[in-house]
Amino acid sequence: MHATDPRHPYETLTPDVVQDALASLGLWGDGRLSALSSYENRVYQAALETPLDGHAQVVLKFYRPGRWSEAQILEEHAFAAELAAADVPVVAPLSIDGHTLHRHGGFLFSVSPRRGGRRPELEDFDVLEWTGRFLARLHTVGAARPFVHRPALDAASFGHEPRDWLLTHEAVAPEVRTAWRQALDEALQIIESHPALRPVRASATEDRVALIRLHGDCHPGNILWTPEGEPGAGPHFVDLDDARTGPAVQDLWMLLSGERRQQTQQLGALLDGYEQMRDFDRRELALIEPLRTLRLVHYSAWIARRWQDPAFPINFPWFGSRDYWQGQVDMLVEQIEEMQKPPLVV
Numbered sequence: 001m002h003a004t005d006p007r008h009p010y011e012t013l014t015p016d017v018v019q020d021a022l023a024s025l026g027l028w029g030d031g032r033l034s035a036l037s038s039y040e041n042r043v044y045q046a047a048l049e050t051p052l053d054g055h056a057q058v059v060l061k062f063y064r065p066g067r068w069s070e071a072q073i074l075e076e077h078a079f080a081a082e083l084a085a086a087d088v089p090v091v092a093p094l095s096i097d098g099h100t101l102h103r104h105g106g107f108l109f110s111v112s113p114r115r116g117g118r119r120p121e122l123e124d125f126d127v128l129e130w131t132g133r134f135l136a137r138l139h140t141v142g143a144a145r146p147f148v149h150r151p152a153l154d155a156a157s158f159g160h161e162p163r164d165w166l167l168t169h170e171a172v173a174p175e176v177r178t179a180w181r182q183a184l185d186e187a188l189q190i191i192e193s194h195p196a197l198r199p200v201r202a203s204a205t206e207d208r209v210a211l212i213r214l215h216g217d218c219h220p221g222n223i224l225w226t227p228e229g230e231p232g233a234g235p236h237f238v239d240l241d242d243a244r245t246g247p248a249v250q251d252l253w254m255l256l257s258g259e260r261r262q263q264t265q266q267l268g269a270l271l272d273g274y275e276q277m278r279d280f281d282r283r284e285l286a287l288i289e290p291l292r293t294l295r296l297v298h299y300s301a302w303i304a305r306r307w308q309d310p311a312f313p314i315n316f317p318w319f320g321s322r323d324y325w326q327g328q329v330d331m332l333v334e335q336i337e338e339m340q341k342p343p344l345v346v
Helices: 015-024 070-085 125-142 155-168 177-191 260-277 282-305 311-315 322-339
Strands: 029-036 042-052 055-062 102-104 107-113 223-226 234-237
Touching: 015 029, 015 042, 015 055, 015 102, 015 107, 070 107, 070 125, 125 234, 125 260, 155 177, 155 282, 177 282, 177 322, 282 322
Parallel strands: none
Antiparallel strands: 029 042, 042 055, 055 107, 102 107, 223 234
């Protein structure tokens, strides 16, 4: 897109451009193309005239320009390949002519096999236990070596930087800006009492939890479940776009919901499965509420940064109002209270 073109880059990503991207790899679609749900990137399912490695349908992922460097995307792809080689059920990009990352029309994109499934029934403790085993296998691979290019999940990247961006760009409603900043600063003081989440890493001699390569955004929507009795039964992940370094509990807490008693039961089922495959450091349970708080801040900044993307005002019409930001203040106050309670015990 020309530098003076006022359109958002994704407005240039027409169906013809998507089909041309396929053709640039020597793949030919049969005309059936559908957009899949994704805010951060643009993702399309295409049917092929001739199957690729046995796949009659593929998924094209066009990465948001400027978000990740090429090295960071390739590191994600390498992690997915490691997981697949270890028989961890993830959907890894296909290698086409020796490459998993391609360029077309100003975009970086990948092509993956289509893999169906449904959201996991996380109220079923057997499903949670199975998911826990899967996560332990993913973390075993993740602990084998560090990321070099991908960032860490800590108070610097998910707390301080989003806070400063929102304030600098005057994204917080002026009526509650002071209250929001005061609540967030108090929350960050509590968060940074945990060595694993400090912007400056603890010394090598300090006793702290291990930091490993993670899925990073392990909410139920990023897990597809194949019922028992069908090929590939069980859970699999379809998106490693947010893979980064952090504590293992980051990939567990977003699967919890409900009141404290319910979360304790759910966590117990997850860890029953997890610890069949890998040890879990119980000290990480104290990080659940701090991580939840960081996600609140990061989420607000994520929407604000994307506001020029036409998809965001349409899908988040409530964002930016005084009521929205007052709600954020209220949630930060609640999180300050939660972070001062004893952690979940299982």
